[in-house]
Amino acid sequence: MSLPSVVPAPASIEAGPGEPFRLSGETAVTGDAAAAAALSSVLQARTGLTLARRDGAAIALRVDPSAGAAESYRIAADAASVVVTGADAAGLFYGVQTLTQLVARDGEEWIIPAVTIADAPRFAYRGVMLDVARHFHPLATVKGYIDRAASLKFNALHLHLTDDQGWRLQLESRPELTEHAAATSVGGDPGGFYTKDEYREIVSYAASRHMIVVPEIDMPGHTHAVGLAYPELAEDPSVNDEMREIIRLHGGGEPAPGEPYTGIAVGFSSLKIGDEATYDFVADVFGELAAMTPGPYLHLGGDESLSTSDEDFASFIARASAIIADLGKTPVAWHEAGAAAGIADTTIGQYWGFVTPTGGMDDRARAFVANGSQLILSPADAIYLDMQYPSGPQLGLAWANGPTSVERAYSWEPSEVIAGIEDADILGVEAPLWTETIRTEADIDLMAFPRVAAAAEAGWSPATGESELRTWESFRARVGALGPLWTSLGIGFHPSDEIPWADR
Incomplete structure (x- = not known):
């Protein structure tokens, strides 16, 4: 299974075995408001879809200091959900940038492939x-x-x-x-x-x-x-x-x-x-x-x-x-x-x-x-x-x-x-x-x-x-x-x- 394209290359990326997460007008985004706004803006430009701040098949954006070093983040995506976790606000922001690169066409639909990413910068x-x-x-x-x-x-x-x-x-x-x-x-x-x-x-x-x-x-x-x-x-x-x-x-x-x-x-x-x-x-x-x-x-x-x-x-x-x-x-x-x-x-x-x-x-x-x-x-x-x-x-x-x-x-x-x-x-x-x-x-x-x-x-x-x-x-x-x-x-x-x- 080929890996999705991400630039700059993440520290670790593994393709998941399951179906992708499918985006639609019903897709919700939860969690950090600033990160959600950044994600919604890019996805609207890329796909024409508008994410909602409501419950539903969700993209969850959150900060967890235990997630790693400064500026680091993790992404876990499968058919049911997408979770982006930043060790700090910067890490969550960078995770969102990676997530926007993962979005791909599947016929007339838009998907996020099943994937697990753990990433952190080499230089400060x-x-x-x-x-x-x-x-x-x-x-x-x-x-x-x-x-x-x-x-x-x-x-x-x-x-x-x-x-x-x-x-x-x-x-x-x-x-x-x-x-x-x-x-x-x-x-x-x-x-x-x-x-x-x-x-x-x-x-x-x-x-x-x-x-x-x-x-x-x-x-x-x-x-x-x-x-x-x-x-x-x-x-x-x-x-x-x-x-x-x-x-x-x-x-x-x-x-x-x-x-x-x-x-x-x-x-x-x-x-x-x-x-x-x-x-x-x-x-x-x-x-x-x-x-x-x-x-x-x-x-x-x-x-x-x-x-x-x-x-x-x-x-x-x-x-x-x-x-x-x-x-x-x-x-x-x-x-x-x-x-x-x-x-x-x-x-x-x-x-x-x-x-x-x-x-x-x-x-x-x-x-x-x-x-x-x-x-x-x-x-x-x-x-x-x-x-x-x-x-x-x-x-x-x-x-x-x-x-x-x-x-x-x-x-x-x-x-x-x-x-x-x-x-x-x-x-x-x-x-x-x-x-x-x-x-x-x-x-x-x-x-x-x-x-x-x-x-x-x-x-x-x-x-x-x-x-x-x-x-x-x-x-x-x-x-x-x-x-x-x-x-x-x-x-x-x-x-x-x-x-x-x-x-x-």
């Missing part, structure tokens, strides 16, 4: 990143991406809120940031920003889907927009021959002091490292951000500071990470910051290098673990969702050994990327989506799906080799079965020819 942190700085994306789009990510059991939304092209968050302590540095995006497209109330709405909406928000204010590079608002804090752009070649290839013109930058070159900007006013700015920004962010993490960036000397970079990272730690938050920084000797010892490193590290990327990442902390893995040549596909669409970049196939996005193992780094050293996995070429919600869907599902499996499912489901052949079949569900939910995924897509 499972994130997606959305860059709203290169192209601004409005509140509704961010909420939609939260829904999509949560359906695959991601529990963190990393928002890249600032870059050379724009500053995207209103702050009372520094009002000129949004007054003077938020109006444009890459290519001269319109910019925008989130008010404080809108940011709080994002945080609240994410929490309702059991996700935290990890806000990133990128420093000391990627800060040209800061100079538009506070020119006294930013160095003039530093442009060398290598950067001129990048600009020639991609367009956008050279950056100039006091003028908005709409190209995609990186590494030319820096805050003034030796000026005490810079650290007053850092304290203001992260202090206000900490007050609005209930999650434990604040991301300080720290990548591609090509026009900052190594000594100045180390000095800045040490002071900025200490400011965040003193606020009671855990700093997060891209892996380059691991070279800073004085970095706060609680800082989480985020590795964006390749699956096979080059140029000392792995050494800088290992420094976080040597300091007593952990890593988030985001290997660019596997799960940077903005990398081009091998065959269309005409979106994305290719610098990370691209184009990136769905198979490559799937076929890597977190514990094998950096020598000496084991599961205990890994906080989790995150799939970034940079938006140099990504302008709309439809663009996001097209580039993220189906590859974001591969990242979800790397973060949630058992390690490669520990489950018969953790193979490319299994994954491509299972993700292909989700096509009709994604379509019913309005997800405009890329119909990659690597995947055998189901048609109903």
Whole structure:
């Protein structure tokens, strides 16, 4: 008997011997109200059926702390009933997401196959990143991406809120940031920003889907927009021959002091490292951000500071990470910051290098673990969702050994990327989506799906080799079965020819 298709692959799944549970207009749902609402919404979109809150042939949704570890759940389905038990509210929510994937057609009817599932995440942190700085994306789009990510059991939304092209968050302590540095995006497209109330709405909406928000204010590079608002804090752009070649290839013109930058070159900007006013700015920004962010993490960036000397970079990272730690938050920084000797010892490193590290990327990442902390893995040549596909669409970049196939996005193992780094050293996995070429919600869907599902499996499912489901052949079949569900939910995924897509 074949197993039903679930993504990410559960820790344990066994097909039952009996008849399936049949859904109808008389099917009732009992138990947790929030989980019932989530289930009813998806099932209505998928099947057209409306579940009732009444007695009858029932789907029971409940929380039982004895059911397992945090975020874990169990499903038991047979012809008479379906029971989803979460160890906590998050576990029940994830069990509901799995249940929606189990729903299948049987002729003109809808069924849930007889099955027993026991599931729990491999890693505590499972994130997606959305860059709203290169192209601004409005509140509704961010909420939609939260829904999509949560359906695959991601529990963190990393928002890249600032870059050379724009500053995207209103702050009372520094009002000129949004007054003077938020109006444009890459290519001269319109910019925008989130008010404080809108940011709080994002945080609240994410929490309702059991996700935290990890806000990133990128420093000391990627800060040209800061100079538009506070020119006294930013160095003039530093442009060398290598950067001129990048600009020639991609367009956008050279950056100039006091003028908005709409190209995609990186590494030319820096805050003034030796000026005490810079650290007053850092304290203001992260202090206000900490007050609005209930999650434990604040991301300080720290990548591609090509026009900052190594000594100045180390000095800045040490002071900025200490400011965040003193606020009671855990700093997060891209892996380059691991070279800073004085970095706060609680800082989480985020590795964006390749699956096979080059140029000392792995050494800088290992420094976080040597300091007593952990890593988030985001290997660019596997799960940077903005990398081009091998065959269309005409979106994305290719610098990370691209184009990136769905198979490559799937076929890597977190514990094998950096020598000496084991599961205990890994906080989790995150799939970034940079938006140099990504302008709309439809663009996001097209580039993220189906590859974001591969990242979800790397973060949630058992390690490669520990489950018969953790193979490319299994994954491509299972993700292909989700096509009709994604379509019913309005997800405009890329119909990659690597995947055998189901048609109903």
